[in-house]
Amino acid sequence: MTSRDVGGHAARFDRLVGRSLLLKVVLFVAALVTAVSTLATAVVTIVEWNKSREDWRPAEYAKLGNLRAGQTLEHFRVVLGPPLYRETPPGSGFSYSTFRPRADYWVDVVSNADQVSVAFAVTSCSERFQPAFRNRSVTGPVVLQRTRFTDVPENRETQVKAYDGMTSSSYAFLVLSLGNPSSYRSVAWGVNDTCAALAGQDEEQRLRPWADWSGRKQPKGEINRSWSEFSTSEREKLGRAEVNTYAETSPSTEIAKVFPQQVGVDRIVVRP
Known part of the structure; x- marks a missing residue:
């Protein structure tokens, strides 16, 4: 044409x-x-x-969902990257490696002399980061920044581990030693004050009811007693807080042995 x-x-x-x-x-x-x-x-x-x-969160949730206490420390490094902090308290027999894969959360890994993890804890510092942790011996998932103490069905074996540290670390956790279905692991869920401290806050507001109760009811020192011993009104008041930390141990290991004080990342270690 x-x-x-x-x-x-x-x-x-x-x-x-x-x-x-x-x-x-x-x-x-x-x-x-x-x-x-x-x-x-x-x-x-x-x-x-x-x-x-x-939306990077699904990938991070998947990473955390595949972590278990008992895996090698090297596995945690491969999944999470190199730790930011590492310390070996004298006489403890354990090393503590603190990871921060993203600004929204921390992972604290306790390992033995063989470089095998005996416990790990995840702390979420962001309301938008809500990983879920499931265990066959605990009914329902524990979702950080969403689950409250009272959302987890009561178990007569659940123990309270709490401390009002004032100028040192403060925390409140429920601890449960599990049975055969979990290979006798122990788990803990609760609140530590690291996120608040790093954000420049004087205190973790979610721990205020615990501090008030502790000041009225308890002598100074860590609280270790059965959750069922608390009155209904005390459990209702203290149990409203949304948890920011979940921890689990390797088989036949107690939380108190690997986390003698703070559970998870400690603000004393990571503060600037």
Whole structure:
């Protein structure tokens, strides 16, 4: 087809369109619909791409879900990256490695002389980071930044481990030594004050009811007693706090042995 033929066809098309207002409208609408559709597709593609880049949480939840006490310390390094802090308290027989894979959470790993983990604890410092931890001997998951003390069904074996440290670390945990289905592991869920301290807060507000209760009811020192010994009103008041830390041990290991004081990352260790 020559340029003259093309010009002739274009001229006839212009004359045809020029005589029909309706055809002009139809062509305009068709072009507009095509443009809007193309733009919408581009916007959706960009939004989905950004979401896939920004919503990093599922990948982090998957990492944490595959961690178990009893795995090697090297496995934790492979999954979480190198630890930021590491200490070996004299006479303890354990080393404590503190990881911070993202600004939103910490992982504290306790390992023995063979570089095998005997316990680990996860602390979430962000309300948007809510990993879930499940154990066959604890009914329902423990979800950080969502689960309250009272959300976990009561068990007569559950113990309280709490301390109002004032200028040192403060914490409140429920601790449960499990049976055969979990290979006799121990688990703990509760609140420590590391996140609040790193955020420049004077105290962890979720621990205020515990501090008030401790000041009225207890001599100074760590509280170690059965959760069932607390009155109904005490459990209701103290149990409203949303937990920010979950810990578990390797088989036949007690929480108190590997976390004699604070459970999880300690603000004394990681503060600037």
